[in-house]
Amino acid sequence: MDYFLELFLGGLTRGSIYALIALGYTMVYGIVQLINFAHGEIYMIGAFTALIIASVLTILGLNSIAILVIATAAAIVYSSAYGYTVEKIAYKPLRNAPRLSPLISAIGMSIFLQNYVLLAQTSDFLPFPRLIPEFAFMEPVSHIFSSAELVIVSTTMIVMVLLTLFIKFTNIGKAMRATAQDKTMALLIGIDVDRVISVTFIIGSSLAALGGVLIANHIGQINFYIGFIAGIKAFTAAVLGGIGSIPGAVLGALILGWTESFATGYVSSDYEDVFAFALLVLILIFRPAGLLGKAETKKV
Amino acid sequence: MLEISNINAFYGNIQALHNVSINIKQGEIITLIGANGAGKTTTLMSISGIVNPKSGEIRFNGEVISGKKPDKIVQMGLAHVPEGRHIFPYLTVMENLDLGAYLRKDKENVKKDLEHVFDLFPRLRERKNQQGGTLSGGEQQMLAISRALMARPKMLLLDEPSLGLAPLIVKQIFDIIKRINQEDGTTIFLVEQNANLALKVAHRGYVMENGHITLEDDAQKLLVNEEVKKAYLGI
Numbered sequence: 001m002d003y004f005l006e007l008f009l010g011g012l013t014r015g016s017i018y019a020l021i022a023l024g025y026t027m028v029y030g031i032v033q034l035i036n037f038a039h040g041e042i043y044m045i046g047a048f049t050a051l052i053i054a055s056v057l058t059i060l061g062l063n064s065i066a067i068l069v070i071a072t073a074a075a076i077v078y079s080s081a082y083g084y085t086v087e088k089i090a091y092k093p094l095r096n097a098p099r100l101s102p103l104i105s106a107i108g109m110s111i112f113l114q115n116y117v118l119l120a121q122t123s124d125f126l127p128f129p130r131l132i133p134e135f136a137f138m139e140p141v142s143h144i145f146s147s148a149e150l151v152i153v154s155t156t157m158i159v160m161v162l163l164t165l166f167i168k169f170t171n172i173g174k175a176m177r178a179t180a181q182d183k184t185m186a187l188l189i190g191i192d193v194d195r196v197i198s199v200t201f202i203i204g205s206s207l208a209a210l211g212g213v214l215i216a217n218h219i220g221q222i223n224f225y226i227g228f229i230a231g232i233k234a235f236t237a238a239v240l241g242g243i244g245s246i247p248g249a250v251l252g253a254l255i256l257g258w259t260e261s262f263a264t265g266y267v268s269s270d271y272e273d274v275f276a277f278a279l280l281v282l283i284l285i286f287r288p289a290g291l292l293g294k295a296e297t298k299k300v
Numbered sequence: 301m302l303e304i305s306n307i308n309a310f311y312g313n314i315q316a317l318h319n320v321s322i323n324i325k326q327g328e329i330i331t332l333i334g335a336n337g338a339g340k341t342t343t344l345m346s347i348s349g350i351v352n353p354k355s356g357e358i359r360f361n362g363e364v365i366s367g368k369k370p371d372k373i374v375q376m377g378l379a380h381v382p383e384g385r386h387i388f389p390y391l392t393v394m395e396n397l398d399l400g401a402y403l404r405k406d407k408e409n410v411k412k413d414l415e416h417v418f419d420l421f422p423r424l425r426e427r428k429n430q431q432g433g434t435l436s437g438g439e440q441q442m443l444a445i446s447r448a449l450m451a452r453p454k455m456l457l458l459d460e461p462s463l464g465l466a467p468l469i470v471k472q473i474f475d476i477i478k479r480i481n482q483e484d485g486t487t488i489f490l491v492e493q494n495a496n497l498a499l500k501v502a503h504r505g506y507v508m509e510n511g512h513i514t515l516e517d518d519a520q521k522l523l524v525n526e527e528v529k530k531a532y533l534g535i
Contacts, residue, residue, distance in 0.1 A: 171402070174391075174395065174398065174399060174402075175399075175402065177388070177390070177391060178388050178391065178399050181388045181389060181390055181391065182386050182388055182389075184350065184382065184386065185382065185386035185387075185388065187348075187349075187350060187370040187371070188348055188350070188370060188374070188379075188380045188382060188386070189374065189379075189399055189400055189402050189403075189447065189448075189451065190370065190371040190374030190375060190402050190403040190451070191371065191399075191402060192369070192371045
């Protein structure tokens with residue numbers, strides 16, 4: 001039973017990270033119908049930023065909680081700036097181009113950012129300091145659920161709630177939903193659609209950076225390539241749940257996390273990706289729009 | 301109030317508008333009639349800043365608006381109800397209406413205006429928590445007009461409000477359009493294929509053919525004009 005619970009909680013942790021990244025994919029897709037393939041790289045840049053800041057602060061002798069908070073904040077700001085800039089450089093000029101063009105541009109951006117970090121940093125795995133302390137109250141259950149995992153899962157949950165409230169009740173949140181549903185009409189009621197798109201990229205990038213810091217801290221090492229793998233997985237989660245749907249991205253991420261965790265635990269870690277993608281194929285056969293996706297029906 | 305002078309607009313290489321000039325004075329209902337594809341919608345889209353005319357100038361209350369971004373134009377007091385209504389399908393009626401007042405800061409007056417549109421269209425009050433996409437065509441048209449009114453516009457651009465609606469609903473909506481003009485003093489620019497209906501509520505009318513304005517006159521005179529009768533009124 002302990003083993004099952006451990007896998008369940010491990011899957012929940014994994015799923016939480018996927019969810020943080022998948023939200024960026026799904027929100028951007030909802031607004032501009034673009035798969036932002038450079039999104040995984042934003043997550044990777046977040047992890048690198050946090051590592052650099054954390055290294056400096058460690059030398060200065062701050063305590064680990066302070067380092068964690070400052071490094072995370074820096075990662076969020078830095079990654080947001082990247083996300084914002086990528087949109088302005090690589091996607092905005094192509095807004096009225098055929099849909100394939102921004103997609104290629106996104107893949108180009110992804111390759112560019114990976115190689116940029118490779119050149120600026122190193123191709124080796126770098127150790128990431130463990131900044132989340134072991135909480136005393138977690139002692140009795142720490143063999144199945146670590147403190148770091150608790151922080152990941154609870155942070156993700158809090159962020160999800162905040163995001164939902166933001167989108168439901170703030171003016172800019174309403175403008176985001178309106179833009180996603182009908183861009184021309186959004187313009188006609190006076191919504192600055194360019195601004196909405198920028199805000200969407202900033203929010204998505206912030207969430208990815210947060211995910212990047214949390215997972216790097218949990219796994220303990222990073223390199224320039226982590227964004228690609230995590231990006232593909234999170235994208236799978238977003239498609240699984242129905243791309244464009246926010247609850248869908250979270251649901252898809254959790255299902256994917258559990259599938260991988262149980263496949264690793266009960267079969268073999270070699271097969272975790274096989275199970276993850278087999279699940280994707282299976283769900284898309286029966287629900288082509290994803291679990292919570294809305295099938296496109298156009299009224300004439 | 302609105303002066304369109306000699307605008308030319310293109311979609312790619314195809315010219316949709318040829319030297320179109322239209323003049324609308326405060327308090328008027330002006331209609332633009334014409335067949336499918338004549339360029340009526342493009343004219344409205346040019347006013348709202350969705351389509352950018354290649355040459356020519358559009359002025360609203362003396363200020364040049366051609367080339368401005370759509371949100372700046374809405375801010376100046378122009379509200380556009382597009383063809384096909386464009387309701388946000390997954391937002392509730394209330395949320396659709398709230399978004400109509402997106403740029404307004406005077407929250408107290410917004411509340412008053414909400415009551416006003418609910419008085420104009422009591423049906424919307426009954427449906428206020430329903431999703432926009434679940435409304436009937438007529439209700440959606442009412443919501444589209446109400447959403448535009450929530451911006452408290454000086455001028456309302458209406459694109460084919462009668463499209464696809466039952467005659468009884470059309471009559472109801474046109475009565476409201478007249479009321480908005482008479483009671484609120486809102487200037488109205490009405491684009492319609494249903495020429496008979498449009499000319500009956502309008503003060504003046506323009507006729508458009510293949511991107512050119514071919515006729516301009518008092519609505520009453522256009523109603524008895526032989527060419528208009530033959531081409532658009534089916535008499």
